[in-house]
Structures are given as structure tokens and as C-alpha cells.
Amino acid sequence: MEIDNVVCAFCGCVCDDITVTVEEGRISEVKNACTLGRAWFLGHSSNAHRPSGTVNGRPVSTEEAVEEAARILAQARYPLIFGLTSTYCEAQKEAIALAEVLGACIDCCTSVCHGPSGIALQGVGEPTCTLGEVKNRADLIIYWGSNPAESHPRHLTRYAVTPKGLFTPRGRKDRRVVLVDVRPTPSARAADIFLQVKPGKDFECLWALRALIKGIDLEEDAVADTGVTLAQLKDLADRMQSCRFGMLCVGQGLTQSRGKQMNTTAVFLLVRELNGFTKFAAMPMRGHGNVTGIDNVLAWQTGYPFGVNFSRGYPRFNPGEFTAVDVLTRQEADAALIIASDPVANLPRPASGRLSQIPTVALETRESETTKIAKVVITTAPAGISAEGTVYRMDNVPLRLRKVLPSPFPSDEEVLSRLLERVKELKHA
Template identity: 70%
Template sequence: MLYEHVVCAFCGCVCDDIDVTVEDGRITQAKNACVLGKAWFLDHGKPTDLPAVRIDGQAASLEEGIDAAASLLARSHYPIIYGLSSTSCEAQRQAVALAEVLGGCIDCCTSVCHGPSGMAVQGVGEPTCTLGEVKNRANLVIYWGSNPAESHPRHMTRYAVTSRGMFTPNGRKDRTVVLVDVRPSPSSRAADIQLTVRPGKDFELLWALRALVQGQKVEESSLADTGVTLEQLVDLAGRMKSCRFGVLFVGQGLTQSRGKHMNLTAAFLLVRDLNRTTKFALMPMRGHGNVTGVDNVLAWQTGYPFGVNFSRGCPRFNPGEFTMVDVLRRGEADAVLSVASDPVASLPNSARRRLADVPVVAIDTHDSETTRIARVVFMAATAGIGVEGTAYRMDNVPLHLSKVLPTPYPSDEEILSRLLARVKEMKP
């Protein structure tokens, strides 16, 4: 059986042109997908004999699992729900409702990747566009602190570099590609210009670029420790001002290095300045398949994109206080619900050590470090393979996730909505 135009929900590119072949109840081909997408479709399509629910390592029914997880969460004083970047918006919505009823915190993977971008957007606004506009119009493409060749393998070919669009009919020949990073990477091969910035000096470089774009004088000596010469920066500023349509893609090299949200504030302000003379946009290179979706869902429902707390009955936002790493590090959480993520494998040591001290409920599509320590484990259908739903591409365009395989497991949405109903009964 062939399913056409299936969406791949592995990375933030959310490619919607995958042709999936299913034979004998297994996915055997994912045409058009990159190596990461192929692995995602083929691995998640494998049959598994893991029980749908485990309580303390023993197989249990869904009803028993819901009861055990709900009583554990309802008894807690400061629970935190975390993850959600690899599930559907429908499930994310249930998780927000559950956090509100519990009066706890809800945080997503954004807080450890592009949280600083979200904070900068709140401070200075977001001059952005869609990937369709990039494909059709952009003749200057800058990747800053990002290595798309490895992290988003089809980003360059499908949207930004070699793709042919309405006003870029010659594809690669119509574009200038600039890479700014602390070292050359596999993406460097695709770049016309590579600027190597010293680690931790991105803010200084962005601020100097702002000055040049505004026509101000910049001394060579002020760039001495950035690793970039004044000549290189003047050239880049000139290209940025004179391009027809430019786009700056920012990666975790900017969000997770010294300066964090101030780096992003500088980048957004630079793009705002450029829009006085040309058309320019900025887009964060979001990693997980639906991490953009969880930011959107949280923002619709609470006003904030991550790190939200409901303990006073209304949503409050404070990165550093209500974010997963910080709540764990301070030893405040007394229960954790992990959804479609693996905090034990991905959080810093100081935070993940604490996970061993609190009861954990895990909902995931496969076994992981987190399901191994969790008291209650739910195996869920993969959104986009075993269950339908909605995911947001990195440019905030929502796409429909298809179901291509039958699965014995319930969806994240079903598990979370049943948990919500049970917690409401226990915690009026």
C-alpha cells in the first residue's frame, strides 16, 4: 500500500512530500525522506511486543495505569509536565489542561534549545516569513550557529539553497549563502562565504553588524577578539542591505552560547533595521518535529511559550524558575510527567540526578532511559505514523499528520485526556 504526501515529523522541517510504502504491516520505504526521516519511519513502524502499560515494571491494563498515574500526580504538591515536542498539538492541549488542574508547572524542550529565541521575540518582536517565501524569494541566505546539513538534512535542498522558486528560477545560482559559526562544519560546503566567529563573541559581532547596517563607523580594534575582520563584516553588511530578500536562520550556536537571549535580541534588531532598506526575515532552526507546535499551543492557552506555572491558579512565566532543569535542580518537583521526551538522557547531570528521587510517569513511543526509571510507563502510538494529528513546521505553518500503520497502543492525546478526567475526579 502506498501513502503519498505523508508528513515526516522527525525534525522541524516537517517535510510533507514523503511517499510511504506499507507491506505486511510494516513500513518498508519512505521515498523522498532524508536519512533521519527514513530511520524515523522505518524504526517507528517496527512491530513491538512491549506492554501498553507498566506499573513498577509489571504489565498492567490501561485503566490501572491511568489510576496509578493519576493518583501519583493528584497527591503531589509541585508536579511538572515536561517534553511534548514530538507529539501532536491535540495531545499538547490536553497536557496544558492537566497542568492547570494539577496547579503545577508545564515546560517543553524549548527551554533547553530555543527558549532564548522565544524570550527575544517577546522583547522586540519577530520579523519572519514562511519557508515558502524563502524558497520563492530569498536571494541571500545566512545560517548563524547552525549546521543544517546534519541537523535538518533537507532544509537546504527543499527550502533555502538549491530549491527553485518563482523569483529564484535558477535555484542555487540565484542565491548567496553565508555560514557564520565557531568552526567549519559539513554545511560549509554549501556556503559561498564562511565567517568563523570566536566562541562567545556572537553578540559583539551582531551589534557591530547593526552599526554598519545603520551607516555608523566601526573601529577595526573593536572586532579584534571576534575572529572576524572589519573588511569581512563590511562586505556582509553590504550584501544584507542590497539583497532583494534575505533570511537569517539562527541555530543553537546562538541560543545556547554566552549571551543567549541577548544574542537573539541583537539578531532580531538587526533584521528589524534591515527592513528599513530591504525585505529581511529571521527564523529559528527548530529541532524536534513539533516543538514549534508546543510553543504555539502553550502560547494560545497560557500566553507563554514554555516554563509556565499554575500554582497560583493562573499562568505565570519565568524561565529559570518554572523551567524543568531549574525546578529539578532546586529539588522542588515532587512528581514528573514526561511526555514524548527523554529527560534522563537529555538534561544536564544536576537536573537528571533528581529524577531518581521523585516518582516519574512516562508516556513515550519506545523504551528510553526515562521509561526505565519511571514508576508508570505508557507506550503510545507515534503521531504521524500510528495516529493522526497536527504538527507545526519551524515557520509556524500547521500540517496534518497521517496515520499509515495500525497500532495496539493508544495515542498520547487519549492517555492524557483520560489522565485529566481521572485527576479531576480525584482533585476537585
């Protein structure tokens, strides 16, 4: 059976034009997806062989695993809830309710990817648009510190570089593409212009561009240590001012290098000022399928997009204090609930090592480095394959994940809802 208009929730592009073929209870073919999306659908198509749950490596039922998880979390003095970027908003909502009841810290992968973009947004705002506007209108695309050819392959072909739009009827021929990065990447092949910035000098380049578009005369010396010449920056500033609709795509090369939120603040200020000349927008290249969703759901419910602490009974936000890497590295967290994420494989060693020292509960669809060290593992139905819900594309457009395969396992939302009820009972016992 062929199912059309399926949504891929692997990366922040959240492509909603995928066709999957289901045969004998598994996905046998995937059309329109990139290699990453295809591998995601095929790799998740069956996890039925897994146990419903484990406690200390011993297979147990979902109910037993939930009971043990609830006991661990209810007894903890400073529990951490982390992950949530590869599940859907309805499950994220339950996790936030659980964090509030527990007085826990709740954080998501934003704190280790585009947290600095969120901080910049709070400071100066974010001049943004939808990916539909990019496709239909943008004639200048700048990828800065991003390698979409490898991280978001269909960003190039579906939204920003090659697609034909209402005011870009010739597709690629109607656009100029600039890549700014510290080294040439496979994305450079898709660009007309490549500017190689010295590592850690992005802020200086962005600030020089702001000066140039304000008409300030700069000496060559002012940009001498950036790796980019003044002539190159003047050319880019001219292109930015004279395009019809410009788009600056913010990659992790800006948020996770020296400067962090100052880099993204410089981007948003530059783009804000460019709107005095033309229409221009900026957008973080969000990585995981629903990382934008958890930022939104956390912000609706607590006022803050990541790194939220409920230990005083109300939400507090302080990156560096309440973010997962810091809470774990300082050995403050005494229990952890990891949802749809693999921090043991991805967080720095001092933080990930702490997860094997404390009782860790993992809600996961398949084996990962985190499930290997977790005291309790609860197997859940993969979101977007066997569980439906709402996700947010990187441009904050909500899309509905479809269920294309049955699963013997409950969804993240169902498990979190049961966990919440049980923790409430234990807390009030």
C-alpha cells in the first residue's frame, strides 16, 4: 500500500511530501526523501522485536517499567528531564507537566545547538519568514556556518536554492547563493560565492557588514584578521542591499563557535537593518525534527525555550545553570529522564558520564548509547511512523505527523501521561 503526503520528522526541514510503501507490516520503499530521511523511515520501520521495557537490563512489561521509573523520579531531589527533540508536541506537553510536579530541571537539545539563537531572539528579536516565502521570493540565499548538503539536503532542493517559485520562476537561475564558513564543505558546490572566514572571526565579519551597509568607510586593516578581504565584504554588502528578498540561514558554525549568542545577535541586527533597504530574513537551521516544537511548547508553558528549572515551584531560566550539560557536569542531577534523545552519544564526556552514575530512565524507540546505560528503558512507538502528533518545522509552521505502521508499544505521550499520574500519586502518598 502506498501512503502519500507523509511527514519526515528526521530534520528541521520536516518535508511533508514523502510517499511510503507499506508491505507486510514494514516500510519497504520511500519516495521523495533524501538519504537521511530514507534511512530514518527504513531504520524505524520495525522495532517490534524489542522488549516493552527493561529494569536493570531485565525485560519487563511497560507497566512495570513505568512503575519503577515513577519511583525513581518521585524519590529524586534534583531530577533532570532532557531530550524531547525527536518527539511531538503533545508528548512534550506531558513532559513539562511532569517536570513541574517533580520540581525538575527540563532541558532540550536546543541548549547544545541553537540555544544562542534563542538568547539572541530574546534580546533583539528575529526578523524571519516562512520557508514558503523563501521558495517563492528569495533571490539571495546566504548559508553562514551551515552545511545543508549534509545536514538538511532538501533545504536546497525544496525550499531555498533550486525550486521554482512564484517570483523565482527559473529556480536556481533566479537566485544567487553564498556560503560563508571556516572551510569548504560539500555545500560549497551549490554556492556561487564561497567566503572562508577564519575560525572565531564570524562576529567581526558580521559587524563589518553592518558598518558597510550603514555607509561607514572601513580600512582594510579593520578586517585583516578575518580571512575575508574588504572587497569581498563590500561585494556581499552590495548584494544584500540590492537583492529583492534575502535570506540568511544561521548554522551551528555561528552558535557553537566563539561569540555564540553575540554572533546570532549580530546576524539578527544586520538583517533588521537590511530591511531598511529591501526585504531580508534570517532563520536558524534547526537540526532535529521537532526541536522547534519543544522550544515553542516550553515557551508557551513556562515563558522560556530551554533550560527551565521548577525547583522553586515556578519556572526559572538561566543557561549555564539550568542547562543539562551544566546540571550533569556539576553532578547536581540525581536522576534523569531522557526522552527521544541519545545524550550519552552526544553530550560532552563529563556530562554524559554522570548519566551512568545516577538512575537514568530512557524513553526510546530503539537501542542507543543511552538505553545501554539506563536503569529503566521504556520502548515507545516511533513518532511519525507509529505515533501521530504535531511537530514544528524550522520556520515555526506546525505540521501533523502521520501514523503509517501499527506498533505494539505505547506512544511517548501515553507513557509520559501514565508516568505523570503515577508520580502525582507517589508524591501525595
